[in-house]
Amino acid sequence: xxxxxxxxxxxxxxxxxxxxxxxxxxxxxxxxxxxxxxxxxxxxxxxxxxxxxxxxxxxxxxxxxxxxxxxxxxxxxxxxxxxxxxxxxxxxxxxxxxxxxxxxxxxxxxxxxxxxxxxxxxxxxxxxxxxxxxxxxxxxxxxxxxxxxxxxxxxxxxxxxxxxxxxxxxxxxxxxxxxxxxxxxxxxxxxxxxxxxxxxxxxxxxxxxxxxxxxxxxxxxxxxxxxxxxxxxxxxxxxxxxxxxxxxxxxxxxxxxxxxxxxxxxxxxxxxxxxxxxxxxxxxxxxxxxxxxxxxxxxxxxxxxxxxxxxxxxxxxxxxxxxxxxxxxxxxxxxxxxxxxxxxxxxxxxxxxxxxxxxxxxxxxxxxxxxxxxxxxxxxxxxxxxxxxxxxxxxx
Numbered sequence: 001x002x003x004x005x006x007x008x009x010x011x012x013x014x015x016x017x018x019x020x021x022x023x024x025x026x027x028x029x030x031x032x033x034x035x036x037x038x039x040x041x042x043x044x045x046x047x048x049x050x051x052x053x054x055x056x057x058x059x060x061x062x063x064x065x066x067x068x069x070x071x072x073x074x075x076x077x078x079x080x081x082x083x084x085x086x087x088x089x090x091x092x093x094x095x096x097x098x099x100x101x102x103x104x105x106x107x108x109x110x111x112x113x114x115x116x117x118x119x120x121x122x123x124x125x126x127x128x129x130x131x132x133x134x135x136x137x138x139x140x141x142x143x144x145x146x147x148x149x150x151x152x153x154x155x156x157x158x159x160x161x162x163x164x165x166x167x168x169x170x171x172x173x174x175x176x177x178x179x180x181x182x183x184x185x186x187x188x189x190x191x192x193x194x195x196x197x198x199x200x201x202x203x204x205x206x207x208x209x210x211x212x213x214x215x216x217x218x219x220x221x222x223x224x225x226x227x228x229x230x231x232x233x234x235x236x237x238x239x240x241x242x243x244x245x246x247x248x249x250x251x252x253x254x255x256x257x258x259x260x261x262x263x264x265x266x267x268x269x270x271x272x273x274x275x276x277x278x279x280x281x282x283x284x285x286x287x288x289x290x291x292x293x294x295x296x297x298x299x300x301x302x303x304x305x306x307x308x309x310x311x312x313x314x315x316x317x318x319x320x321x322x323x324x325x326x327x328x329x330x331x332x333x334x335x336x337x338x339x340x341x342x343x344x345x346x347x348x349x350x351x352x353x354x355x356x357x358x359x360x361x362x363x364x365x366x367x368x369x370x371x372x373x374x375x376x377x378x379x380x381x382x383x384x385x386x387x388x389x390x391x392x393x394x395x396x
Contacts, residue, residue, distance in 0.1 A: 004288035006295040011287070011377045018377045021346040022386055027165070027193055027325045027373035028350045029215045029222060032276070035283055040221050040276040047272070056271045063271070066278035073281045073289075074210065074228055075201025079260040082227045083274055087192045087213035088115055090227035093264045094188055094209040095119060095157075097237035102128035104156045107185075109134050109142040109171065110359045111164035116190060117358070120159060129156075133359060140167075140318025140360075144175045155185040160207070162200070163193035166352040166361060166369060167327050168300060169319020170198065177206035186233055192216060195226075196280075197296045197324045197375070199289045208233035214273075217296075217324070217375065220280035224273045229261040239263050287376075295376035296324035299383060303372060306387035312394040316369050327352060327369040330394045335368040341393050342370075347386060349373075 012018055014033040023031055032040075046055040056063070067078040074081070084090045095116075100106070106120055110133060117131075124131045134150060137143040142160070158180040163170055177187045189207040194200050196217030202210050210228040214220025229237070239246065239257065245267035247257040257263050284292060303326045307313050312331040330338050335351045342349055353368045354361035361367070374383060 004291035006287060006291050006376045008377070008379065012379070015377045021348065022382045023348045023378065024372040024374050024386065025348045025350050026197070026217050026219070026375040027371060030196075030217060030219045030375060031377070032219050032221065032280065033283055036220060036276045036279045039279040040272045043272040043275050052271065059271065059275060062278070063274060066274065066281075069278055069281050069285070070226055073200075073285055074195070074226070075203040075205075076228050076230065079262075080202070080228055080230055082229065082261040082264040083269065083277070084225040084227055084265065085223050085269060085273075086225040087190070087211050088225070090211035090225045090264070091116060091188070091190060092119060093239070093241055094211060094227055094229065094237070095123075095159075096241060097239045097264075098157050098186060098188075099236070099238055100124075100127050100129050100156055103154060104129040105152075105154045106131045107134050107147070107150060107155055107158045107180075108132070109159075109161060110136045110363065111142075111161050111166070111169070111171070111357055112159065112359060113161055113165055113190060113192075114356050114358065116159055116161075134158075136318075136360075139320040140169050141320065142171050142176060144172060144179060147176060148179050151179060151183045151185065153183055155180070155183055158185050158187045159190070160187060161190045161193075163191075163198070163323055163325065164357055164360065165193060166316075166357045166366075166371065167319070168317040168322040168325040170194070170321040170323050173205040173207060177208075181206070186236065193325065194323070196284060196292070198293050202228050202230060214277040214280060217373075218277075218280050218284060219375070221270075221273045221276040223270055224277040226277070227261065227264050229264065234259070234261070241266075243267050292376055293323075296374070297322075299374040299376070299378055299380075300324045300326050302380065302383050303374060303387065306384065307390060310387065310391045310394055313390060316364070316366065324373055324375070326372045326374075328372070328390075329366075329369055330390065332396075333393070335370045338370050338390075338393060342386075342389065345389055347389060
Protein backbone atom coordinates (compact mmCIF):
# COMPACT_ATOMS: atom_id res chain seq x y z
CA UNK A 1 0.00 0.00 0.00
CA UNK A 2 1.39 3.39 -1.04
CA UNK A 3 2.38 5.74 1.79
CA UNK A 4 0.20 8.82 2.12
CA UNK A 5 1.99 12.15 1.84
CA UNK A 6 0.89 15.38 3.51
CA UNK A 7 -0.33 17.98 1.01
CA UNK A 8 1.43 21.04 2.44
CA UNK A 9 -0.62 23.55 0.46
CA UNK A 10 -3.88 21.97 1.60
CA UNK A 11 -3.02 21.83 5.32
CA UNK A 12 -1.67 25.38 5.22
CA UNK A 13 -4.90 26.52 3.58
CA UNK A 14 -6.73 24.88 6.49
CA UNK A 15 -4.43 26.75 8.89
CA UNK A 16 -4.38 30.42 7.81
CA UNK A 17 -2.35 31.60 10.81
CA UNK A 18 0.50 29.26 9.81
CA UNK A 19 0.94 31.35 6.69
CA UNK A 20 1.25 34.62 8.61
CA UNK A 21 3.90 33.71 11.16
CA UNK A 22 6.26 30.92 12.16
CA UNK A 23 4.45 28.68 14.63
CA UNK A 24 6.60 26.13 16.46
CA UNK A 25 4.59 25.24 19.55
CA UNK A 26 2.44 22.24 18.70
CA UNK A 27 3.90 20.50 21.76
CA UNK A 28 2.24 23.26 23.77
CA UNK A 29 -1.05 24.24 22.17
CA UNK A 30 -1.22 23.86 18.41
CA UNK A 31 -3.15 25.78 15.76
CA UNK A 32 -6.48 24.04 15.11
CA UNK A 33 -7.49 23.62 11.47
CA UNK A 34 -10.55 25.51 10.27
CA UNK A 35 -12.57 22.29 10.42
CA UNK A 36 -12.04 22.14 14.18
CA UNK A 37 -12.65 25.83 14.67
CA UNK A 38 -15.89 25.63 12.71
CA UNK A 39 -17.09 22.62 14.69
CA UNK A 40 -16.60 24.48 17.97
CA UNK A 41 -17.89 27.91 16.93
CA UNK A 42 -20.88 26.58 15.01
CA UNK A 43 -22.05 24.62 18.03
CA UNK A 44 -21.59 27.57 20.38
CA UNK A 45 -23.71 29.66 18.03
CA UNK A 46 -26.35 26.94 18.03
CA UNK A 47 -26.36 26.90 21.83
CA UNK A 48 -26.92 30.66 21.76
CA UNK A 49 -29.92 30.16 19.46
CA UNK A 50 -31.71 27.18 21.01
CA UNK A 51 -29.99 26.46 24.33
CA UNK A 52 -27.38 23.95 25.36
CA UNK A 53 -29.63 20.97 26.05
CA UNK A 54 -31.46 21.07 22.75
CA UNK A 55 -28.23 21.76 20.85
CA UNK A 56 -26.69 18.68 22.45
CA UNK A 57 -29.72 16.55 21.61
CA UNK A 58 -29.46 17.62 17.97
CA UNK A 59 -25.86 16.32 17.84
CA UNK A 60 -26.45 13.12 19.80
CA UNK A 61 -25.56 10.85 16.89
CA UNK A 62 -22.35 12.74 16.15
CA UNK A 63 -21.33 12.66 19.80
CA UNK A 64 -22.00 8.94 20.02
CA UNK A 65 -20.03 8.30 16.83
CA UNK A 66 -17.10 10.16 18.35
CA UNK A 67 -16.24 7.17 20.53
CA UNK A 68 -15.66 5.04 17.46
CA UNK A 69 -13.61 7.80 15.83
CA UNK A 70 -11.27 8.04 18.82
CA UNK A 71 -11.15 4.25 19.07
CA UNK A 72 -10.03 4.10 15.44
CA UNK A 73 -7.29 6.63 16.18
CA UNK A 74 -6.14 4.93 19.39
CA UNK A 75 -6.37 1.24 18.55
CA UNK A 76 -9.04 0.25 21.04
CA UNK A 77 -12.77 -0.40 21.28
CA UNK A 78 -15.35 2.38 21.45
CA UNK A 79 -16.42 1.35 24.96
CA UNK A 80 -12.81 1.74 26.13
CA UNK A 81 -12.84 5.49 25.38
CA UNK A 82 -13.79 8.22 27.85
CA UNK A 83 -13.86 11.94 27.10
CA UNK A 84 -12.74 14.51 29.65
CA UNK A 85 -11.87 18.18 29.97
CA UNK A 86 -8.09 17.67 29.93
CA UNK A 87 -5.24 15.20 29.97
CA UNK A 88 -4.80 16.05 33.64
CA UNK A 89 -8.38 15.05 34.44
CA UNK A 90 -7.96 11.84 32.44
CA UNK A 91 -4.68 10.89 34.09
CA UNK A 92 -5.83 11.75 37.61
CA UNK A 93 -9.08 9.82 37.21
CA UNK A 94 -7.22 6.72 36.11
CA UNK A 95 -4.52 6.98 38.76
CA UNK A 96 -7.04 7.60 41.53
CA UNK A 97 -8.80 4.37 40.56
CA UNK A 98 -5.69 2.20 40.93
CA UNK A 99 -5.83 0.34 44.28
CA UNK A 100 -2.80 1.40 46.29
CA UNK A 101 -1.90 0.63 49.89
CA UNK A 102 0.93 0.44 52.40
CA UNK A 103 4.05 -1.23 51.04
CA UNK A 104 2.93 -1.00 47.43
CA UNK A 105 5.36 0.37 44.86
CA UNK A 106 4.90 2.72 41.91
CA UNK A 107 7.62 3.03 39.28
CA UNK A 108 8.23 6.16 37.22
CA UNK A 109 10.83 7.18 34.64
CA UNK A 110 13.43 9.93 34.79
CA UNK A 111 11.31 12.02 32.38
CA UNK A 112 8.18 11.90 34.55
CA UNK A 113 6.09 15.06 34.23
CA UNK A 114 5.44 17.23 37.29
CA UNK A 115 1.68 17.06 36.75
CA UNK A 116 1.94 13.31 37.35
CA UNK A 117 4.71 13.34 39.94
CA UNK A 118 2.90 15.60 42.41
CA UNK A 119 -0.24 13.40 42.74
CA UNK A 120 1.91 10.26 42.72
CA UNK A 121 4.01 11.50 45.62
CA UNK A 122 0.99 12.90 47.45
CA UNK A 123 -0.97 9.65 47.33
CA UNK A 124 2.05 7.50 48.14
CA UNK A 125 2.64 9.62 51.22
CA UNK A 126 -1.01 9.24 52.19
CA UNK A 127 -1.23 5.45 51.92
CA UNK A 128 2.35 4.43 52.76
CA UNK A 129 3.39 3.40 49.26
CA UNK A 130 6.69 4.26 47.57
CA UNK A 131 7.50 6.01 44.28
CA UNK A 132 10.72 4.78 42.71
CA UNK A 133 12.61 5.88 39.61
CA UNK A 134 13.58 3.57 36.77
CA UNK A 135 17.03 4.60 35.47
CA UNK A 136 17.44 5.64 31.84
CA UNK A 137 19.70 3.86 29.39
CA UNK A 138 22.65 5.42 27.58
CA UNK A 139 20.32 7.06 25.02
CA UNK A 140 18.17 8.76 27.65
CA UNK A 141 15.18 6.45 27.18
CA UNK A 142 13.86 4.31 30.02
CA UNK A 143 16.03 1.23 30.55
CA UNK A 144 13.92 -1.90 30.19
CA UNK A 145 16.77 -3.91 31.71
CA UNK A 146 16.78 -1.68 34.80
CA UNK A 147 13.00 -1.93 34.98
CA UNK A 148 13.14 -5.72 35.10
CA UNK A 149 15.56 -5.53 38.03
CA UNK A 150 13.11 -3.32 39.95
CA UNK A 151 9.94 -5.27 39.27
CA UNK A 152 8.39 -7.54 41.88
CA UNK A 153 4.90 -8.49 43.04
CA UNK A 154 4.60 -5.29 45.11
CA UNK A 155 4.72 -3.05 42.03
CA UNK A 156 1.15 -1.96 41.40
CA UNK A 157 1.70 0.67 38.71
CA UNK A 158 4.25 1.79 36.16
CA UNK A 159 3.70 5.43 35.17
CA UNK A 160 5.24 5.90 31.73
CA UNK A 161 5.64 9.10 29.72
CA UNK A 162 5.66 8.28 26.00
CA UNK A 163 7.37 11.51 24.91
CA UNK A 164 8.66 13.94 27.56
CA UNK A 165 7.66 17.58 27.68
CA UNK A 166 11.29 18.70 27.51
CA UNK A 167 12.69 16.76 24.57
CA UNK A 168 12.12 14.64 21.52
CA UNK A 169 12.94 11.12 22.71
CA UNK A 170 10.33 8.37 22.35
CA UNK A 171 10.21 5.77 25.12
CA UNK A 172 9.88 2.03 24.33
CA UNK A 173 6.31 1.51 25.50
CA UNK A 174 5.61 -2.06 24.44
CA UNK A 175 8.75 -3.40 26.09
CA UNK A 176 7.89 -1.63 29.35
CA UNK A 177 4.29 -2.86 29.29
CA UNK A 178 5.29 -6.46 28.64
CA UNK A 179 7.78 -6.45 31.50
CA UNK A 180 5.33 -4.80 33.91
CA UNK A 181 2.60 -7.27 33.10
CA UNK A 182 4.85 -10.18 34.02
CA UNK A 183 4.46 -9.18 37.68
CA UNK A 184 0.83 -8.07 37.35
CA UNK A 185 1.51 -4.33 37.41
CA UNK A 186 -0.72 -1.89 35.57
CA UNK A 187 0.74 0.54 33.04
CA UNK A 188 -0.58 4.10 32.73
CA UNK A 189 0.74 5.85 29.62
CA UNK A 190 0.95 9.63 29.45
CA UNK A 191 0.58 10.14 25.69
CA UNK A 192 0.11 13.91 25.79
CA UNK A 193 3.09 14.58 23.57
CA UNK A 194 2.66 11.64 21.20
CA UNK A 195 -0.98 11.42 20.14
CA UNK A 196 -1.35 13.45 16.97
CA UNK A 197 2.27 13.20 15.84
CA UNK A 198 2.98 9.47 16.19
CA UNK A 199 0.95 6.29 15.79
CA UNK A 200 -0.37 5.61 19.30
CA UNK A 201 -2.40 2.40 19.41
CA UNK A 202 -3.30 0.88 22.74
CA UNK A 203 -3.59 -2.58 21.22
CA UNK A 204 -0.06 -2.45 19.81
CA UNK A 205 1.53 -0.71 22.80
CA UNK A 206 -0.08 -3.08 25.31
CA UNK A 207 -0.81 -0.43 27.96
CA UNK A 208 -3.72 -0.65 30.38
CA UNK A 209 -4.61 3.04 30.45
CA UNK A 210 -3.71 5.94 28.18
CA UNK A 211 -4.33 9.66 28.59
CA UNK A 212 -3.82 12.67 26.35
CA UNK A 213 -4.97 16.20 25.62
CA UNK A 214 -6.66 17.55 22.52
CA UNK A 215 -4.79 20.84 22.30
CA UNK A 216 -1.30 19.63 21.39
CA UNK A 217 -0.30 17.62 18.32
CA UNK A 218 -3.86 16.48 17.59
CA UNK A 219 -4.79 20.15 17.00
CA UNK A 220 -8.04 20.02 18.96
CA UNK A 221 -9.52 22.65 21.28
CA UNK A 222 -8.18 23.47 24.71
CA UNK A 223 -10.19 22.01 27.57
CA UNK A 224 -10.49 18.57 25.96
CA UNK A 225 -8.89 15.24 26.76
CA UNK A 226 -9.33 11.49 26.44
CA UNK A 227 -8.75 8.47 28.64
CA UNK A 228 -8.50 4.95 27.27
CA UNK A 229 -9.11 2.10 29.73
CA UNK A 230 -8.69 -1.39 28.33
CA UNK A 231 -11.35 -3.94 29.27
CA UNK A 232 -8.85 -6.31 30.85
CA UNK A 233 -7.73 -3.60 33.26
CA UNK A 234 -11.14 -2.08 34.02
CA UNK A 235 -12.13 -4.80 36.48
CA UNK A 236 -9.04 -4.05 38.59
CA UNK A 237 -9.80 -0.35 38.95
CA UNK A 238 -11.93 1.34 41.61
CA UNK A 239 -13.22 4.65 40.20
CA UNK A 240 -14.00 7.12 42.97
CA UNK A 241 -14.62 10.38 41.10
CA UNK A 242 -18.10 9.45 39.88
CA UNK A 243 -21.42 11.21 39.41
CA UNK A 244 -24.86 10.59 37.91
CA UNK A 245 -23.33 10.01 34.46
CA UNK A 246 -20.76 7.55 35.77
CA UNK A 247 -23.39 5.65 37.72
CA UNK A 248 -27.01 5.50 38.80
CA UNK A 249 -28.74 6.05 42.13
CA UNK A 250 -30.82 2.88 42.33
CA UNK A 251 -32.19 3.06 45.89
CA UNK A 252 -32.02 5.20 49.02
CA UNK A 253 -28.73 3.55 50.00
CA UNK A 254 -27.80 1.92 46.69
CA UNK A 255 -26.05 2.81 43.46
CA UNK A 256 -24.55 1.14 40.43
CA UNK A 257 -21.61 2.16 38.24
CA UNK A 258 -21.09 1.85 34.52
CA UNK A 259 -18.94 -1.06 33.43
CA UNK A 260 -17.26 0.65 30.45
CA UNK A 261 -14.66 3.42 30.29
CA UNK A 262 -17.37 6.08 30.49
CA UNK A 263 -17.47 5.48 34.23
CA UNK A 264 -14.57 7.97 34.15
CA UNK A 265 -16.65 10.68 32.48
CA UNK A 266 -18.63 13.37 34.28
CA UNK A 267 -22.06 14.60 33.25
CA UNK A 268 -21.07 18.22 32.64
CA UNK A 269 -18.78 18.85 29.69
CA UNK A 270 -18.19 21.21 26.80
CA UNK A 271 -20.19 19.78 23.91
CA UNK A 272 -18.60 22.28 21.52
CA UNK A 273 -15.15 21.24 22.72
CA UNK A 274 -15.95 17.57 22.35
CA UNK A 275 -17.23 18.06 18.81
CA UNK A 276 -14.04 19.96 18.03
CA UNK A 277 -11.92 17.14 19.43
CA UNK A 278 -13.79 14.58 17.35
CA UNK A 279 -13.25 16.77 14.28
CA UNK A 280 -9.53 16.97 15.07
CA UNK A 281 -9.29 13.18 15.35
CA UNK A 282 -11.08 12.73 12.05
CA UNK A 283 -8.80 15.31 10.40
CA UNK A 284 -5.72 13.39 11.57
CA UNK A 285 -7.13 10.06 10.43
CA UNK A 286 -7.93 11.47 7.01
CA UNK A 287 -4.37 12.76 6.62
CA UNK A 288 -2.95 9.44 7.81
CA UNK A 289 -1.04 9.03 11.07
CA UNK A 290 1.99 7.51 9.36
CA UNK A 291 2.11 10.42 6.93
CA UNK A 292 1.89 12.85 9.84
CA UNK A 293 4.72 11.08 11.65
CA UNK A 294 6.94 11.18 8.57
CA UNK A 295 6.28 14.88 7.97
CA UNK A 296 6.74 15.94 11.60
CA UNK A 297 9.87 13.86 12.12
CA UNK A 298 11.45 15.22 8.95
CA UNK A 299 10.80 18.80 10.03
CA UNK A 300 12.24 18.19 13.47
CA UNK A 301 15.38 16.61 12.07
CA UNK A 302 15.79 19.55 9.69
CA UNK A 303 15.60 21.88 12.69
CA UNK A 304 18.05 19.85 14.75
CA UNK A 305 20.57 19.76 11.91
CA UNK A 306 20.21 23.49 11.28
CA UNK A 307 20.50 24.45 14.94
CA UNK A 308 23.47 22.15 15.52
CA UNK A 309 25.29 24.11 12.82
CA UNK A 310 24.83 27.43 14.64
CA UNK A 311 27.82 28.53 16.77
CA UNK A 312 26.83 28.87 20.41
CA UNK A 313 23.71 26.72 20.10
CA UNK A 314 23.38 23.35 21.84
CA UNK A 315 20.64 20.88 20.93
CA UNK A 316 19.50 19.03 24.06
CA UNK A 317 17.35 16.21 22.67
CA UNK A 318 18.05 12.67 23.84
CA UNK A 319 16.87 9.31 22.54
CA UNK A 320 17.74 6.85 19.80
CA UNK A 321 14.26 7.37 18.39
CA UNK A 322 13.21 11.01 18.27
CA UNK A 323 10.07 12.84 17.25
CA UNK A 324 8.81 16.36 16.63
CA UNK A 325 9.99 18.12 19.79
CA UNK A 326 13.30 19.99 19.46
CA UNK A 327 14.98 21.55 22.50
CA UNK A 328 18.04 23.76 22.55
CA UNK A 329 19.91 26.53 24.34
CA UNK A 330 21.93 29.55 23.26
CA UNK A 331 25.20 30.27 25.04
CA UNK A 332 25.08 33.38 27.20
CA UNK A 333 21.30 33.74 27.05
CA UNK A 334 18.55 32.26 29.18
CA UNK A 335 15.89 30.26 27.40
CA UNK A 336 13.38 32.86 28.52
CA UNK A 337 15.38 35.63 26.84
CA UNK A 338 15.63 33.63 23.61
CA UNK A 339 11.87 33.12 23.75
CA UNK A 340 11.37 36.87 24.14
CA UNK A 341 13.63 37.68 21.19
CA UNK A 342 11.91 35.11 18.98
CA UNK A 343 8.48 36.35 19.96
CA UNK A 344 9.51 39.86 18.93
CA UNK A 345 10.08 38.39 15.44
CA UNK A 346 6.60 36.78 15.50
CA UNK A 347 8.03 33.30 16.01
CA UNK A 348 6.18 31.13 18.52
CA UNK A 349 8.13 28.65 20.66
CA UNK A 350 7.96 27.94 24.37
CA UNK A 351 10.26 27.42 27.34
CA UNK A 352 10.44 24.11 29.20
CA UNK A 353 11.68 24.51 32.79
CA UNK A 354 13.21 22.16 35.32
CA UNK A 355 10.09 22.37 37.47
CA UNK A 356 8.22 20.37 34.82
CA UNK A 357 10.72 17.52 34.51
CA UNK A 358 12.74 17.80 37.71
CA UNK A 359 14.57 14.48 37.55
CA UNK A 360 15.80 14.68 33.97
CA UNK A 361 16.60 18.39 33.96
CA UNK A 362 18.32 18.15 37.34
CA UNK A 363 20.40 15.19 36.20
CA UNK A 364 21.55 17.14 33.14
CA UNK A 365 22.08 20.41 34.97
CA UNK A 366 19.52 22.28 32.88
CA UNK A 367 17.37 25.03 34.37
CA UNK A 368 15.36 25.65 31.20
CA UNK A 369 15.44 24.94 27.48
CA UNK A 370 13.85 26.50 24.42
CA UNK A 371 11.32 24.10 22.90
CA UNK A 372 10.42 24.26 19.21
CA UNK A 373 7.83 21.79 17.92
CA UNK A 374 7.11 22.04 14.18
CA UNK A 375 3.95 20.40 12.89
CA UNK A 376 3.31 19.27 9.31
CA UNK A 377 1.86 22.68 8.35
CA UNK A 378 5.23 24.44 8.83
CA UNK A 379 7.14 24.92 5.58
CA UNK A 380 10.86 24.31 5.01
CA UNK A 381 11.30 28.01 4.26
CA UNK A 382 9.87 28.83 7.68
CA UNK A 383 12.15 26.31 9.37
CA UNK A 384 15.18 27.79 7.66
CA UNK A 385 14.07 31.32 8.55
CA UNK A 386 13.78 30.22 12.17
CA UNK A 387 17.31 28.83 12.18
CA UNK A 388 18.60 32.05 10.60
CA UNK A 389 16.89 34.06 13.33
CA UNK A 390 18.45 31.91 16.04
CA UNK A 391 21.80 32.38 14.32
CA UNK A 392 21.40 36.15 14.53
CA UNK A 393 20.38 35.93 18.20
CA UNK A 394 23.34 33.71 19.03
CA UNK A 395 25.75 36.07 17.28
CA UNK A 396 24.55 38.87 19.57
